[in-house]
Amino acid sequence: MTPIIELRDFKKTYKTGEIEVHAVRGVNLTVQAGEFVAVMGASGSGKSTLMNTIGCLDRPTSGAYLLDGVNVGRLQRDQLADLRNQKIGFVFQGFNLLSRTSASENVELPMLYRRPAVPAAEQRRRALESLTKVGLGQRGDHTPNQLSGGQQQRVAIARALVNTPKLLLADEPTGNLDSRTSIEIMGIFQELNRGGMTIVMVTHELDVARYAKRMVVMRDGRIVTDQAVEGMSSAQEELARLDAEQKAVNLAP
Amino acid sequence: MIILASIRLALRALRRNLLRTLLTMLGIIIGVAAVISVVSIGNGAKKQVEAQIATLGQNVILVLSGNVSRGGFSMGFGSAGTLTQPDLEAIRKEVEGVEGASPEVRVFSQLANGNQNANVQVSGVSADYLSIRAWPLKSGNNFTEQDVRGATKVAIIGQTTKKTLFGDSDAVGQSIRIKNAPFTIVGELAAKGMNMMGSDQDDIVLVPFTSALKRLAGGTSFRSISVQAVDAKLVPGVQHDLDDLLRQRHKIQDGRDPDFLIRTQQEISNVATSTSRVLTVLLGSVAGVSLVVGGIGIMNIMLVSVTERTREIGVRLAIGARTRDIMMQFLFEAIALSVIGGIIGIGLGAWISGRLSGVMGSPTVVAANSILIAFGSSALIGIVFGYFPALKAARLDPIEALRFE
Numbered sequence: 001m002t003p004i005i006e007l008r009d010f011k012k013t014y015k016t017g018e019i020e021v022h023a024v025r026g027v028n029l030t031v032q033a034g035e036f037v038a039v040m041g042a043s044g045s046g047k048s049t050l051m052n053t054i055g056c057l058d059r060p061t062s063g064a065y066l067l068d069g070v071n072v073g074r075l076q077r078d079q080l081a082d083l084r085n086q087k088i089g090f091v092f093q094g095f096n097l098l099s100r101t102s103a104s105e106n107v108e109l110p111m112l113y114r115r116p117a118v119p120a121a122e123q124r125r126r127a128l129e130s131l132t133k134v135g136l137g138q139r140g141d142h143t144p145n146q147l148s149g150g151q152q153q154r155v156a157i158a159r160a161l162v163n164t165p166k167l168l169l170a171d172e173p174t175g176n177l178d179s180r181t182s183i184e185i186m187g188i189f190q191e192l193n194r195g196g197m198t199i200v201m202v203t204h205e206l207d208v209a210r211y212a213k214r215m216v217v218m219r220d221g222r223i224v225t226d227q228a229v230e231g232m233s234s235a236q237e238e239l240a241r242l243d244a245e246q247k248a249v250n251l252a253p
Numbered sequence: 254m255i256i257l258a259s260i261r262l263a264l265r266a267l268r269r270n271l272l273r274t275l276l277t278m279l280g281i282i283i284g285v286a287a288v289i290s291v292v293s294i295g296n297g298a299k300k301q302v303e304a305q306i307a308t309l310g311q312n313v314i315l316v317l318s319g320n321v322s323r324g325g326f327s328m329g330f331g332s333a334g335t336l337t338q339p340d341l342e343a344i345r346k347e348v349e350g351v352e353g354a355s356p357e358v359r360v361f362s363q364l365a366n367g368n369q370n371a372n373v374q375v376s377g378v379s380a381d382y383l384s385i386r387a388w389p390l391k392s393g394n395n396f397t398e399q400d401v402r403g404a405t406k407v408a409i410i411g412q413t414t415k416k417t418l419f420g421d422s423d424a425v426g427q428s429i430r431i432k433n434a435p436f437t438i439v440g441e442l443a444a445k446g447m448n449m450m451g452s453d454q455d456d457i458v459l460v461p462f463t464s465a466l467k468r469l470a471g472g473t474s475f476r477s478i479s480v481q482a483v484d485a486k487l488v489p490g491v492q493h494d495l496d497d498l499l500r501q502r503h504k505i506q507d508g509r510d511p512d513f514l515i516r517t518q519q520e521i522s523n524v525a526t527s528t529s530r531v532l533t534v535l536l537g538s539v540a541g542v543s544l545v546v547g548g549i550g551i552m553n554i555m556l557v558s559v560t561e562r563t564r565e566i567g568v569r570l571a572i573g574a575r576t577r578d579i580m581m582q583f584l585f586e587a588i589a590l591s592v593i594g595g596i597i598g599i600g601l602g603a604w605i606s607g608r609l610s611g612v613m614g615s616p617t618v619v620a621a622n623s624i625l626i627a628f629g630s631s632a633l634i635g636i637v638f639g640y641f642p643a644l645k646a647a648r649l650d651p652i653e654a655l656r657f658e
Contacts, residue, residue, distance in 0.1 A: 057571060057651045078575040085573020092655070096568045100269055112258060113573040159572070 002069040004167050004198045005031035005054055010063035012049050023049040025221035026063070033166075036193040037200045038209035038229070041218035048171075050218065051202050055088055055169050056080045068166050085113050089160025093172035095152045097144040103155045104140035107131055110163045130158040134188055150181035157188060161197075168192065170201040174208050180242060186211040187235030211235060256581075263585035266558075267593075274590065277554045280547025281594030281634065282601060285627045287540035289602025289619060294609060295533025297617035299526050306522040308445060308454070310386040312352075312482040314492050315521070316344075316499070318475060319512030334474030335512040340502060341379075341478055348480075348494045350487035353381030356475035358465040364458065365430045366418040373414050375431060375458045377465025383409075383442075385481040393425035393440030396461055404463035408436040411457035412444040429458075434468050436460060488517055541630075548591065548634035555587050555642035566646050567654030580647035587639020588632060595631025599624055 012024040024046040031037055041047040052058040053065055056072055057080075065072045068087055075083065084090075089110075097106045107127040111118040118126070131137050134154040144152050153173060160168055170189070174182035190211060193199055203209050210233040217225035267274045309315075319335040336356065344354050358377035363370060376382075380398050383390065396407045408429065415424045424438050436458075445454040466473060482491045495515055505511050559566070566579060606617040 052652050055571070057655075078577075081570065081573050081575045084571060090571050092568075096564060096655070098565055098568070101265075109569070110572040112262075113569075113575070113578055163573075 001033065003030045003032050003066075004035075004068055005029060005200070006064075006066040007053075007060075008064045008066075010050075010053065010060050010065060012046075012053065012058070013061045022221055024053075027218075027221075027223055029216065029223065029226075031198065031200060033198050034193070034196055035198055036189065036211075036213045037216060038212035038214070039200065039202045039216045039218065040204060040206070040209055042204070045218040046221040047202055047218045049221075051169065051171055051200075054167075054200060055090065056084045081113070082115065085110060085115075085163060087166045089157075089163070089165040089168045091153070091156050091160050091168065091170040091173045093175040095144070095149075095156045095176070097152055097155055097159075099144055101143065102140060103131060103136065103142050103144070103147065103158075104128065106144070106155055107140075107159045107162050109159060114163060126162055127158070130162040131155070133161060134158045148181075149177050150184055153177065153181075153185055154188065157185075161192070166198060168197055168199045170199065172202055172204070174203070174205070180239075182208060183235050183238050183242070186233075187239065190235050207233070256585075259578075259581045259585045260589070262582055263589045266582075266586055267589055273554065277550055277590055278594035278597065280550040281544065281591050281631055282547075282598040284540060284544030284547045285595050285598025285631055286602035286605060287543055288537055288627055289599055289623055290606040290609060290617070291536040291540050292533060292623040293602070293606035293617040293619045295529055295537070296620050296623070297606075297610060298529040298533075300618055301616060302525045302529065303522060305447075306518055306525065308386070309518055309521070310388075310479070310481060312485050312488050313385060313518050314480045314482065314488060314495065315516045315518075316478040316480060316495060317514040317516065318477060319514070334472065334476065335503065336475045336478055337473055338475075340499065341475070343498060343502060344478065344480060344495065347498055348491060350483050350491050350494075352481040352483045353379075353385055354478055354480045355379040355382035355385055356462050356478045357382075358462050358470050358475055360465060360469045362432050362469060364414070364418065366427065369418045371414060371417045373417075373456055373458055375460060375465065375469060377462035377470065378459050379462055381481070382459065382479070385479050388445060389443045391441045391443045392423070393438070396439055401461040401463050404461060404467045406434060406436045406464060406468070407439045407461065409440040409442055409459040410438050411442045411455040411459075413453050413456040414458055415441055417456075431458070431460070432469055436464075488519075492517055544630060544634060547594070548638040551587055551590050551635065552638035552642060554590075555583060555639055556645065558586070559583060559642050559646040562646075563649065563654050563657040566649050567651050567657065570649065570651035571655060576647045579649075580643045583643035583646045584636065584639045587643065588635035591631045591635030591638075592628070595628050598631070599627055602627070 007027050007029040010024060010027045011022070014021040014023055027050060039047050039050065049058070053060055056067060059073055067083065070083065072080070072083070098109070104124065104127045107130050108123045111123045111126065128137060128140060131140055134157050136151060136154050136158065139147065139151065144155070147155065174185055177185065186208065189199055189201070193213075199212070201212060209215050210229055210231070212229055213232060215225065215227060215229050216223055316336065341354060341356050344351065355378045360375045360377070361372060362375050364373050379401055380395055383395050390409070391412070393409070396405070396409065400407050408431070410424050418424070418429060419427065424441055427438050428435050429438060430436070442455065442457075442459075447453060460469070462475070480491065480495060482488045492515055496511070499513050500511055503512055569579060603619045606619055610617040
């Protein structure tokens with residue numbers, strides 16, 4: 001079976017004037033379909049560069065990157081855009097929803113750039129389906145400022161899923177959320193993963209990384225740890241435990 | 254991304270910041286409204302001049318008598334009186350395609366009916382004059398060829414003069430005294446209104462030119478001869494033949510200036526309209542400058558908008574918008590700004606010219622082509638001034654754009 005992500009001796013060098021910055025100094029990484037990978041590392045470790053490359057926003061300086069069997073290194077700007085549109089769903093730290101635009105219209109956005117074009121009625125149907133998947137089927141008319149942070153991130157996840165991508169790419173998805181909402185979002189990720197979705201998530205919080213199946217740690221542009229998560233957390237159980245604790249102090253009804 | 258979706262996207266983006274949208278459009282609105290109203294005033298003036306030229310009659314060629322120079326100053330055509338009755342007869346007989354010809358002898362003279370009197374232009378003309386000028390009679394009859402040959406004392410009276418001398422009572426059959434000679438009124442002219450210069454064409458009395466020469470003006474020459482061609486197509490030929498005939502009769506060698514001047518209606522109307530056209534072009538180009546200024550306003554706001562929405566652009570790029578999609582989105586926004594502004598401007602311009610025509614008492618004509626040009630140029634302004642901001646947006650690096658604060 002073709003791996004979803006295959007990086008071979010991937011290097012990325014930026015030139016700022018005379019100085020060459022080696023952001024990534026040779027990474028080999030293979031992610032199979034159905035995996036849930038957390039990428040960790042301090043700032044400057046090269047994890048952002050790695051994610052940008054995996055997300056087809058950038059191309060390797062040297063080495064090869066194959067996304068679902070497609071060699072990304074040779075593609076032009078617009079071909080990369082099409083690839084992102086069809087194969088990757090993005091979830092950002094800052095949600096990045098369009099303000100003053102309803103949730104369902106935000107979710108429809110990736111279909112706007114789908115080739116061949118998706119009929120308007122089909123767009124609405126799929127947007128609603130996607131919103132229902134993240135538990136917001138009734139909130140399609142709400143604009144982002146009428147939604148809580150957790151709900152906004154769910155809309156963003158619905159948007160990422162609407163084009164049925166091969167890979168869900170999340171960059172610090174819980175960075176702007178409180179701990180309980182974070183666990184809820186991780187719950188959605190785990191559920192999607194159980195349904196077969198491949199997920200790669202960047203985080204700097206170890207307890208968030210514990211919801212993934214596999215953990216990759218980067219330092220100085222190289223992978224230093226790549227192992228299965230031992231004692232993987234279950235969002236469902238965590239939420240149940242949290243509810244019980246809150247009940248004990250009468251915080252929750 | 255289909256064009257319809259781009260348009261919808263653009264309109265939604267514009268609705269989101271309505272006040273800014275309206276203010277940005279204002280430049281285009283004012284520019285287009287200015288162009289439309291200036292051009293419509295110009296068109297109206299042109300129409301008016303043309304209508305007045307048409308009152309001269311159909312297919313008329315005017316032969317003016319030569320000019321006199323006194324001490325180096327030209328006294329103007331018609332002042333010398335080089336055209337004579339034999340010239341008139343020759344024109345009638347020898348030039349092909351002539352429907353009719355009438356000389357004009359002008360005398361300002363005191364008219365009297367009993368104790369009513371007036372100073373009026375008396376024109377000596379031939380019996381063809383009324384048909385040449387397409388001037389119908391209100392009552393009575395034209396004078397005849399016999400009247401002309403016999404220099405009878407008959408007259409046709411214009412509406413204004415008739416009102417001055419007779420009030421509301423019937424003038425036909427009455428007698429008036431011109432320079433103390435009694436003339437019988439045989440006909441009453443229909444009202445014709447003002448001419449190009451703004452003088453009243455109805456304050457006039459027509460008499461046979463023979464009578465005018467013999468009893469009123471003295472002398473034997475005419476200030477002008479109006480010649481009517483049978484058909485509009487024959488006008489150039491008749492003009493040419495008239496020139497040949499009169500040069501021959503007046504013994505003027507080739508290459509020398511003639512002692513007469515031939516003008517067709519077309520030439521007269523060209524001179525009259527060229528002034529108003531120059532003015533229209535001048536004012537129109539000033540208005541055009543304001544259109545360009547409006548375009549720069551659009552460019553300015555679009556650049557601000559691109560910067561403001563860098564993150565949005567980043568998201569769109571990340572989820573698969575191609576360069577062209579982003580380009581189209583912002584270009585359509587600029588075009589929508591300028592085209593909607595243009596449409597409002599056209600409406601405003603039409604309204605302004607309507608009001609102006611009321612105030613100035615002259616008609617304004619909002620021509621279809623000026624609307625099309627205004628619409629087209631506002632769309633063009635949208636494309637030209639929207640292009641650079643759209644390009645700036647489309648060329649953003651998705652990673653940089655997503656990171657933009």
